[in-house]
Amino acid sequence: GAGVSQTPSNKVTEKGKYVELRCDPISGHTALYWYRQSLGQGPEFLIYFQGTGAADDSGLPNDRFFAVRPEGSVSTLKIQRTERGDSAVYLCASSLGLAGSYEQYFGPGTRLTVT
Amino acid sequence: GDSVTQMEGPVTLSEEAFLTINCTYTATGYPSLFWYVQYPGEGLQLLLKATKADDKGSNKGFEATYRKETTSFHLEKGSVQVSDSAVYFCALSDPAGGFKTIFGAGTRLFVKA
Numbered sequence: 001g002a003g004v005s006q007t008p009s010n011k012v013t014e015k016g017k018y019v020e021l022r023c024d025p026i027s028g029h030t031a032l033y034w035y036r037q038s039l040g041q042g043p044e045f046l047i048y049f050q051g052t053g054a055a056d057d058s059g060l061p062n063d064r065f066f067a068v069r070p071e072g073s074v075s076t077l078k079i080q081r082t083e084r085g086d087s088a089v090y091l092c093a094s095s096l097g098l099a100g101s102y103e104q105y106f107g108p109g110t111r112l113t114v115t
Numbered sequence: 116g117d118s119v120t121q122m123e124g125p126v127t128l129s130e131e132a133f134l135t136i137n138c139t140y141t142a143t144g145y146p147s148l149f150w151y152v153q154y155p156g157e158g159l160q161l162l163l164k165a166t167k168a169d170d171k172g173s174n175k176g177f178e179a180t181y182r183k184e185t186t187s188f189h190l191e192k193g194s195v196q197v198s199d200s201a202v203y204f205c206a207l208s209d210p211a212g213g214f215k216t217i218f219g220a221g222t223r224l225f226v227k228a
Contacts, residue, residue: 003158004158033215033216035216035218040220040221041220041221042119042204042206042218042219042220042221043159043204043216043218044218045215045216045217048213048214048215055213056213056214056215058213058215059215091158091159093159098208098214099147099208099214099215099216100146100147100166100208100209100210100214101147101166103161103164104161104216105160106158106159106160107158108157108158109158
C-alpha cells in the first residue's frame with residue numbers, strides 16, 4: 001500500500017514569508033509525528049497527534065510554528081514569519097499507536113530553504 | 116531530559132568486516148530503544164528495536180542488545196556488505212517523556228568492496 005507522503009518535496013521561501021507543509025499518513029494510522037532534521041543531525045521531535053488532537057507539542061520551538069490535523073488524517077505544519085534558521089528537512093511519520101509500541105513509518109520529508 | 120549519544124562517523128569498513136556502532140542513552144523512565152537506517156535517497160526506516168532490558172533486537176543480520184546496567188544499545192553486524200552503506204540512528208521512546216522519540220545524531224557508514 002501507499003506509504004507516508006509529504007508535499008512539497010522542496011520549498012524555497014524568503015525570510016518573513018508563511019509556509020505550509022503537508023503530510024498524508026498511512027491510512028488507518030491514528031498517530032502522526034512531525035520532526036525537523038538539520039544537516040548532520042538526527043530528527044528532532046516537534047509535535048505528536050493522536051487522532052485530531054495534539055497529544056504533545058512540547059517540541060515546537062516557538063509560537064511561529066503550528067500544526068493541525070482536523071479530520072484525524074492529513075496534517076499541515078504551518079510556519080509563520082520564516083527565519084533562515086528554520087531551514088531544514090521536515091519529516092512526518094505515522095503509526096498505529098504510540099511510538100514506544102508501534103513502528104513509525106517515515107515520509108520522504110520536505111526540504112525547506114529560507115533565503 | 117532524555118538523550119541519545121552515538122559514535123561519530125563516518126565509519127569506513129571493507130566488505131565482510133565486523134561492525135559496531137556504539138550508542139548510549141539517558142532516560143527518566145524505562146524506554147524502548149531503536150535503530151533506524153537511512154539509505155541514500157530513501158526515507159528513515161526502522162531497522163530493529165528492543166522494549167525491555169536484556170532484549171535483543173535483530174534484523175537483516177544486525178543485532179543490538181538492551182543493556183540497562185550500562186545504558187547502552189550498541190549495533191553490531193558480523194559481516195557488512197556494500198549495500199549496508201547508510202546513516203544509522205539510535206533512538207529511544209520513553210513513557211516518562213510522553214513517548215516522543217529522541218534520536219541520536221546519526222553515524223554514517225561507508226562499506227568498500
